[in-house]
Amino acid sequence: EYGIVRPKGYNVTFHTNPEMEKHHFGQTHPMKPWRLTLSKSLIMSYGMPYAMNNYIARTATYEELNDYHSQDYLDYLGTVLPEPVPRDVDGGTNEMRFNLGGSDCPLFEGLYDYCSMSAGGSLDAARKVCNKESDIAISWGGGLHHAKKMEASGFCYINDIVLAILQLLRCYPRVLYIDIDVHHGDGVEEAFYSTDRVMTCSFHKYDPVSFFPGTGALDDNGPKNEYNPGAHHAINVPLNDGITDEQYGWLFENVIGSIVERFRPSAIALQCGADSLAGDRLGRFNLQVQGHGQCVAFCKKLGLPMILFGGGGYTPRNVARAWTWETAIALGVDKKINPVIPQHTPWREHFRQEELLPTLEQILGDPKPNKNPQKRILEIVQHVQEQLRFVQH
Ligand code: ZLV
Ligand code: CA
Numbered sequence: 001e002y003g004i005v006r007p008k009g010y011n012v013t014f015h016t017n018p019e020m021e022k023h024h025f026g027q028t029h030p031m032k033p034w035r036l037t038l039s040k041s042l043i044m045s046y047g048m049p050y051a052m053n054n055y056i057a058r059t060a061t062y063e064e065l066n067d068y069h070s071q072d073y074l075d076y077l078g079t080v081l082p083e084p085v086p087r088d089v090d091g092g093t094n095e096m097r098f099n100l101g102g103s104d105c106p107l108f109e110g111l112y113d114y115c116s117m118s119a120g121g122s123l124d125a126a127r128k129v130c131n132k133e134s135d136i137a138i139s140w141g142g143g144l145h146h147a148k149k150m151e152a153s154g155f156c157y158i159n160d161i162v163l164a165i166l167q168l169l170r171c172y173p174r175v176l177y178i179d180i181d182v183h184h185g186d187g188v189e190e191a192f193y194s195t196d197r198v199m200t201c202s203f204h205k206y207d208p209v210s211f212f213p214g215t216g217a218l219d220d221n222g223p224k225n226e227y228n229p230g231a232h233h234a235i236n237v238p239l240n241d242g243i244t245d246e247q248y249g250w251l252f253e254n255v256i257g258s259i260v261e262r263f264r265p266s267a268i269a270l271q272c273g274a275d276s277l278a279g280d281r282l283g284r285f286n287l288q289v290q291g292h293g294q295c296v297a298f299c300k301k302l303g304l305p306m307i308l309f310g311g312g313g314y315t316p317r318n319v320a321r322a323w324t325w326e327t328a329i330a331l332g333v334d335k336k337i338n339p340v341i342p343q344h345t346p347w348r349e350h351f352r353q354e355e356l357l358p359t360l361e362q363i364l365g366d367p368k369p370n371k372n373p374q375k376r377i378l379e380i381v382q383h384v385q386e387q388l389r390f391v392q393h
């Protein structure tokens with residue numbers, strides 16, 4: 001209907017599991033797995049599935065999860081019930097040990113399945129990229145960048161990104177991880193802090209006092225010991241409220257352009273958290289779908305094998321808009337997609353307010369004052385370039 005055809009000799013693979021979307025974190029919790037259903041519905045309405053290879057994501061096995069996560073943690077995650085074990089049985093110590101059952105990382109029905117499906121999608125994506133069966137593999141159900149080896153954190157229990165990058169490292173010498181979620185990608189940074197085979201770069205709102213997780217300062221660049229191979233291989237771009245498409249795009253292209261020149265990655269893992277969009281329930285930035293997607297377009301132009309992960313995103317209709325647009329960019333059909341939300345989109349009521357306006361030209365959110373002085377933006381690029389001089393060519 002919209003003339004979307006399969007690009008010759010270029011493969012995009014799309015990895016999802018419809019079972020994942022049925023899980024609930026709880027009524028008031030901002031993470032809504034059904035945003036994945038909404039996104040897929042919009043992607044389907046534009047006919048994009050015809051132009052890519054679609055796979056139902058497997059559930060990752062215990063052994064696969066154990067490539068990064070500890071057995072203690074996985075065993076506990078696999079046995080906890082929605083109702084935490086009564087305190088008089090284990091004294092609540094396991095929940096405390098693993099940061100489970102609090103308000104950020106609640107225990108819910110089917111939690112272990114939810115986690116293994118998210119990881120399964122990202123692992124399938126990584127394998128397709130390794131086998132050269134995919135040029136860009138998409139796992140919108142992944143991107144859970146805060147999870148630690150032995151601890152849940154910030155709505156994330158299993159770090160599917162770390163598992164996928166470990167897989168990529170079996171076939172590529174160097175992987176660049178980029179994170180455009182509004183939060184710092186602390187879990188991925190930590191996992192690869194001591195290696196020079198992965199460079200991590202997160203763009204995020206930074207406020208050590210009042211914005212989660214509080215890490216990711218400009219001068220956090222990996223181990224301070226020069227003899228540690230991971231030194232200088234963590235790049236952080238701390239930002240303030242209200243950053244615009246223009247500033248963010250300029251920063252992104254300069255920072256990522258410089259990194260690619262120096263680090264020469266053989267593959268890219270890009271976390272596309274949509275909470276950096278304007279109007280996000282938890283976010284603070286002023287990015288539009290265009291500006292967010294520009295980051296994906298810039299990475300695609302580098303011509304390296306790539307995985308796109310989801311991540312945060314707490315205003316579901318905007319998450320669907322962004323990930324639909326970015327799927328179109330991956331396919332190279334962004335010039336062709338009709339900007340009006342198709343009439344037959346299921347879930348159409350979720351695009352209320354603006355339903356007759358163009359999807360992608362829609363201005364999201366009330367503009368917030370921009371608290372990012374141009375001088376600071378220049379300072380950031382300068383600092384990054386100084387760090388990169390230490391990186392072995
Ligand atoms: O988007 O949470 O601020 C990837 C991602 O990056 C906190 N959590 C921690 C520190 C103390 N707690 C507060 C506890 C909050 C409990 C529930 C909310 C409930 C309603 C509305 C907002 C929140 C909330 N929680 C906002 N920010 C938090 C952060 C975690 C953010 C995780 C981002 C995950 C998927
Ligand atoms: Ca980030």
Ligand code: ZN
Nearest residue numbers: 181183275312
């Ligand atoms: Zn986030």
